[in-house]
Amino acid sequence: MPASEPLLVLEQIELRWPHSPMFAALDWRVPAGAALVQGGPGSGKTTLLRLLAGTAAPTRGQVLLHGAPVQPAQVFWPERDAAGTEQMVVRDWWRTVAARCPAWDPSALERHVAGFTLEAHQNKGFFMLSTGSRRKAWFAAALASGAPLTLIDEPLAGLDLASRRYLSAAIADAAQQAGRVIVVAHDAPLADVPWTALLALPDRE
Ligand SMILES: Nc1ncnc2c1ncn2[C@@H]1O[C@H](COP(=O)(O)OP(=O)(O)OP(=O)(O)O)[C@@H](O)[C@H]1O
16 A cells, blocks of 8 residues: 555544534545644544544544554554553553554663653552653553554643653654554644644634
8 A cells, every 4th residue: 555545534524412513524534654633622632532542433424444444452542541540550551551452562662661751650550650650651652552543632731841852753753653643632733743644623612
């Protein structure tokens, strides 16, 4: 498949909340690489990631990955995959992620541990970590997972400047892996990430 062929395709997605439409006839075609869902507060960024992760179902339309309906196991989304891990030790959680991700890259994880300065936190329980450290542990796993579809919501929230810079570089690097799409939801493009697709969501509020 040529590199510019879309790997992730959203076709005619419709989602309605009880009192308002959220998406109507939404089409998006995403080639391999890093893709940005851009919008202000309440524009629907997280809802779109939920549709991609399969934790929300569209009322119409479909999400295709590599030409077939996306399967939850092909997706890594920290908000879903790290749910209920508060009592787990970070390294133990990484081991469980590694066991379920066929393309897990242990050397990438070690790079991310160093890049996010997680050395002192990896043997602690999640409940002991600050929000920023917890999110860095999530992102280290997401990027090392090799998942065909990786979702990163609010990439900069809670991160110090050095970690923000490292995250951008690590997203750009992981996005070069063949057959991989990394979707980032944020209100603006991260510097230094070459975006292969952009979906701008209109303001709703
Ligand atoms: N389960 C739900 N039922 C009804 N409305 C919902 C539901 N989930 C989200 N919404 C509404 O959908 C809209 C989009 O929410 P969403 O969280 O996707 O936006 P967002 O762009 O991620 O916002 P933010 O940047 O503030 O996190 C909001 O108006 C929100 O109140």
